[in-house]
Amino acid sequence: MSSSMNKEALHFGAGNIGRGFIGALLAESGYHVTFADVVEKLINALNEYHSYTITILDVDPEEPRKEIRNVSGVMSNDPVALNKAIVDADIITTAVGPNVLRIIARSLAAGITARRKAGKEYLNIIACENMTGASSHLQNEILKHITDEEDKAYMEEYIGFPNCAVDRIVPPVDQAALGGNILSVGVEAFFEWIVEEPAFKGPRPEIKGMKLTDNLVAYVQRKLFTLNCGHAITAYLGYLKGYQTVDQSLKDRQIEEVVHGAMLESGAALCKKHGFDFEEHKKYIEKIMKRFRNPYIKDDVARVGREPLRKLGPADRLVGPTKMCLEYKLPYRNLTKGIAAALHYDNPEDKQSVEVQNKIKEKGLESVCEEVLQFPRDSDVTKQVIESYNELKALKKQTV
Numbered sequence: 001m002s003s004s005m006n007k008e009a010l011h012f013g014a015g016n017i018g019r020g021f022i023g024a025l026l027a028e029s030g031y032h033v034t035f036a037d038v039v040e041k042l043i044n045a046l047n048e049y050h051s052y053t054i055t056i057l058d059v060d061p062e063e064p065r066k067e068i069r070n071v072s073g074v075m076s077n078d079p080v081a082l083n084k085a086i087v088d089a090d091i092i093t094t095a096v097g098p099n100v101l102r103i104i105a106r107s108l109a110a111g112i113t114a115r116r117k118a119g120k121e122y123l124n125i126i127a128c129e130n131m132t133g134a135s136s137h138l139q140n141e142i143l144k145h146i147t148d149e150e151d152k153a154y155m156e157e158y159i160g161f162p163n164c165a166v167d168r169i170v171p172p173v174d175q176a177a178l179g180g181n182i183l184s185v186g187v188e189a190f191f192e193w194i195v196e197e198p199a200f201k202g203p204r205p206e207i208k209g210m211k212l213t214d215n216l217v218a219y220v221q222r223k224l225f226t227l228n229c230g231h232a233i234t235a236y237l238g239y240l241k242g243y244q245t246v247d248q249s250l251k252d253r254q255i256e257e258v259v260h261g262a263m264l265e266s267g268a269a270l271c272k273k274h275g276f277d278f279e280e281h282k283k284y285i286e287k288i289m290k291r292f293r294n295p296y297i298k299d300d301v302a303r304v305g306r307e308p309l310r311k312l313g314p315a316d317r318l319v320g321p322t323k324m325c326l327e328y329k330l331p332y333r334n335l336t337k338g339i340a341a342a343l344h345y346d347n348p349e350d351k352q353s354v355e356v357q358n359k360i361k362e363k364g365l366e367s368v369c370e371e372v373l374q375f376p377r378d379s380d381v382t383k384q385v386i387e388s389y390n391e392l393k394a395l396k397k398q399t400v
């Protein structure tokens with residue numbers, strides 16, 4: 001560690017979660033936070049103001065605004081400055097999106113070599129993304145760039161990659177309406193950051209709001225298969241019916257029923273798999289429904305539904321819980337409706353949506369179920385998805 005008075009954190013991704021959640025917790029825990037990003041105006045603003053404002057978008061927040069101080073920025077594509085930040089860091093976190101982890105891995109590999117040469121010891125790198133095993137994935141990507149045996153041994157001994165679950169809704173906001181600047185961010189009051197304790201190397205960092213667990217997979221799946229699952233289904237059904245935001249979509253009883261039903265279905269499987277108490281889990285679902293309805297958060301269905309190809313992946317928020325239901329022979333009718341709605345998601349501004357639509361046109365729905373969802377042809381689950389897909393065609397015609 002640099003010194004107990006001057007702890008250094010490097011956070012990749014000065015976006016919504018970076019500024020509104022993880023970077024903020026690190027700064028509030030006494031770290032100087034360097035944000036690495038590719039957006040020059042964000043980095044310039046961080047280096048000009050060294051602070052920014054967080055507004056809590058919620059009913060009666062205890063503290064409506066917070067000033068986050070002791071922050072700066074570095075361009076992620078400036079190898080010299082970034083390398084120095086990696087060498088100086090006591091902790092590194094990311095919130096860049098799962099697809100970008102592969103890109104930052106090269107710089108992290110170079111930084112790890114530089115740390116070894118500088119005689120630095122323990123470092124933990126925590127990827128805070130909506131993805132199961134994001135830090136392990138980053139570790140594998142970094143290892144692809146580490147060829148020197150000494151570096152490999154050093155990484156094994158000194159660099160930890162604890163996986164985590166991150167939960168806080170941080171949508172893009174109208175920064176002018178918040179009375180702020182380009183760095184201003186609006187967040188819901190709720191947050192949960194749960195990190196895999198056994199994977200840390202060296203002393204555990206003390207970070208306000210970070211909870212440690214030795215059963216991380218259970219918490220990642222609980223969050224991904226409940227909050228993100230329900231959120232995605234709301235977004236895809238909402239888009240199909242012509243709604244703009246999550247809260248508008250949930251005022252539609254038809255949508256609300258499917259979303260709630262899907263979360264109960266995934267919940268039954270999660271309780272079987274991980275031993276959560278079902279009554280407690282139902283309360284968790286109700287709290288999430290309340291968070292989705294937060295009138296102060298205008299979350300665009302296009303943001304929540306972004307990148308449907310990723311969201312339709314076999315371990316992700318829609319297919320993942322459906323497979324879990326299949327494993328325990330539990331019903332999954334609402335989940336397949338959600339999958340079908342995602343397969344209908346036709347937004348020309350979203351590259352992955354265009355890709356999915358083209359695949360369906362070129363190869364047919366059944367092949368897409370096999371290739372993307374990895375459901376066997378002729379299986380009951382594929383039949384249910386196709387049936388729901390055809391039912392939703394009618395819904396599409398009665399757009400509001």
Ligand SMILES: NC(=O)C1=CN([C@@H]2O[C@H](COP(=O)(O)OP(=O)(O)OC[C@H]3O[C@@H](n4cnc5c(N)ncnc54)[C@H](O)[C@@H]3O)[C@@H](O)[C@H]2O)C=CC1
Nearest residue numbers: 013014015016017036037038076095096097129130169170
């Ligand atoms: N916004 C939310 O409510 C939540 C998001 N997440 C997850 O957090 C991650 C980030 O999401 P958001 O903050 O919403 O996205 P965002 O788009 O607001 O932020 C991502 C940031 O990463 C930056 N970036 C892209 N390439 C980069 C690179 N090579 N080096 C450094 N920075 C780079 C972008 O310029 C952007 O500022 C995603 O994995 C998301 O699933 C998780 C929980 C909540």
Ligand SMILES: O=P(O)(O)OC[C@H]1O[C@](O)(CO)[C@@H](O)[C@@H]1O
Nearest residue numbers: 130168169227228231232304306
């Ligand atoms: O960030 P992703 O994985 O694209 O998905 C969006 C989801 O992530 C969140 O931004 C945070 O969990 C939710 O608001 C939403 O369900």
